[in-house]
Amino acid sequence: xxxxxxxxxxxxxxxxxxxxxxxxxxDVIAVYTRPDQxxxxxxxxxxxxxxxVAEAAxxxxxxPKSLRDADAQAELVALGAxxxxxxxxxxxxxxxxxxxxxxxxxxxHASLLPRWRGAAPIHRALLxxxxxxxxxxxxxxxxxxxxDMLLKAHCPITPDMTSERLHxxxxxxxxxxxxxxxxxxxAGTAVAEPQNDAEATYAEKLNKAEGEINxxxxxxxxxxxxxxxxxxxxxxxxxxxxxxxxxxxxxxDQAATTSPGSIQQLxxxxxVIACGQGTLVIERLQMPGKKAMATADVxxxxxxxxxxxxxxxxxxxxxxxxxx
Numbered sequence: 001x002x003x004x005x006x007x008x009x010x011x012x013x014x015x016x017x018x019x020x021x022x023x024x025x026x027d028v029i030a031v032y033t034r035p036d037q038x039x040x041x042x043x044x045x046x047x048x049x050x051x052x053v054a055e056a057a058x059x060x061x062x063x064p065k066s067l068r069d070a071d072a073q074a075e076l077v078a079l080g081a082x083x084x085x086x087x088x089x090x091x092x093x094x095x096x097x098x099x100x101x102x103x104x105x106x107x108x109h110a111s112l113l114p115r116w117r118g119a120a121p122i123h124r125a126l127l128x129x130x131x132x133x134x135x136x137x138x139x140x141x142x143x144x145x146x147x148d149m150l151l152k153a154h155c156p157i158t159p160d161m162t163s164e165r166l167h168x169x170x171x172x173x174x175x176x177x178x179x180x181x182x183x184x185x186x187a188g189t190a191v192a193e194p195q196n197d198a199e200a201t202y203a204e205k206l207n208k209a210e211g212e213i214n215x216x217x218x219x220x221x222x223x224x225x226x227x228x229x230x231x232x233x234x235x236x237x238x239x240x241x242x243x244x245x246x247x248x249x250x251x252x253d254q255a256a257t258t259s260p261g262s263i264q265q266l267x268x269x270x271x272v273i274a275c276g277q278g279t280l281v282i283e284r285l286q287m288p289g290k291k292a293m294a295t296a297d298v299x300x301x302x303x304x305x306x307x308x309x310x311x312x313x314x315x316x317x318x319x320x321x322x323x324x
Contacts, residue, residue: 001186002025002026002027002186003026003027003082003083003103003182003185003186004026004027004029004079004080004081004082004083005021005026005027005028005029005081005082005083005084005085005182006028006029006030006031006032006076006079006081006083006084006085006101007021007028007030007031007032007050007054007084007085007087008031008032008033008084008085008086008087008089008091008093009031009032009033009050009086009087009088009089010033010034010048010049010050010088010089010090011048011049011050011088012049013087013088013110013167013170013171013174014033014049014050014087014088014089015048015049015050015052015053016171016174016175017085017087017108017171017174017175017178018031018050018053018054018087019053020175020176020178020179021085021178021179021182022053022057024179024182026182026186028054028057028059029059029060029079029081030059030060030061030062030079030081031050031051031054031059031060031061031062032061032062032063032064032076032089032091033048033050033051033054033061033062033063033089034048034063034089034090034091035063035064035065036048036051036063051063062075062076064091066091067091067092067093067094067097068092068094073094073096073097073100076097076100077096077100081100081101081102082101082102082103083101083102083103083104083105083106083182083185084097084100084101084104084105084106085105085106085107085108085178085182086105086106086107086108086140087107087108088108093105093140095142098140098141098142103185104139104140105139105140106137106138106139106140106150106181106185107137107138107140107145107147108135108136108137108174108177108178109121109135109136109137109138109145110122110133110135110167110170110174111125111133111134111135111136111203112132112133112134112136112152112154113136113138113145113149113152113195113200114145114146114195114196114197114199114200114201115130115133115199115200115201116133116201116202116203117144117145117146117200117201117202117203118144118145118202118203118204118205119203119204119205119206120203120204120205120206121133121203122163122166122167122170123163123203123206123228123229124201124203124204124228125157125166125203125228126157126161126162126163126166126224126227126228127224127225127228127229128224129220129224130157131156131157132154132155132156132157133154133155133157133166133170134152134153134154134155134170134173135152135153135155135170135173135174135177136149136151136152137149137150137151137152137177137178137181138150139192146195146197146200147195148192148193148194148195149192149193149194149195150181150184150185150190150191150192150193151177151180151181151184151190152177153173153174153176153177154173155169155170155173160227161227162227162228162230162231162248163227163228163229163230163231163232164230164231206229206232206233207233208233210225210229210233211225211229211233211234211235211236212235212236212237212314212315213225213226213235213236213237213246213312213314214314215237215260215261215273215274215275215276215312215313215314216260216261216275216276217275217276217277218275218276218277218278219251219252219256219275219277219278219279219280220251220277220278222235222249222275222280223249223250223251223280226246226247226248226249230247230248234247235247237261237312237313237314238312238313238314238315239309239311239312239313240305240309242288243288244285244286244287244288244312245285245286245292246282246284246285246286247284247285247286247292248282248283248284249280249281249282249283249284250280250281250283251278251279251280251281252272252278252279252280252281253279254272254278254279255278255279256274256275256276256277256278256279257274258274259274259311260274260275260276261273261274261311261312261313261314262274262310262311262312263306263310263311263312264279266299266303266306266307266310268296268299269283269294269295269296269299270282270283270295270296271295271299271306273312282295283295285298287302
């Protein structure tokens, strides 16, 4: 017998999982998503990706500002759902909501819990240099990503992955995991495994200041920083008093022979920057007020300027790799 499901989510990551559910045997009876928000340069009020998918499928959409409101809770309870599936919703679910569906609420979380509980698990896994991550389907409770685990799907992190690419890979990993978990819940064969709180780590929300590169750090760490913060908030450095953004790099095979942040070598297609340990080869960057370009194209126009001023700097040199 198909489950009657409420789906709650907001961004693209959630919309992809909703789309997968719409292709399953289960009945999505309602969708909850955040209220429409201003977006883009024009700040036009825009529907969330989840709302767009739901409306195209003819599913009722609810957009309360909070689920702590008694009327909003009563409205949800009245739907009579078997289960609520939550994917990057963005609102706290009070206990009354967690208890409303017959089978409770489950969450699709983009990490292998209990590692990287919290808001930015994809970015933190990359910044930490984790070899793998994945998706955990979790029975929700009142804690922050602390509920019992129903299913895990593992995903390797390759050396060239950015947060954007890992995000998309985890969607491909999460969709079948969610459908599998729903089948187990429907059949009554799901086994809930408690998390080991002693192994928990916290994926703190990102801030723009984390993108500023401290060249005294190792090339390995800076490369992770660039990959983990691309496309947002982005990795950047200071050059000639302006902000220069670095979109793609690789660890060089040279030892650092000049001071951290200085251009050690200008090639025809890239530039080699000395770091606190090792070197970093910049492959794609964005000059102030310009679009991101391959380093070769930037050097075609600005080689003489980089030769005259071959030093990148930071306003936050006190931020060390160990502290981060």
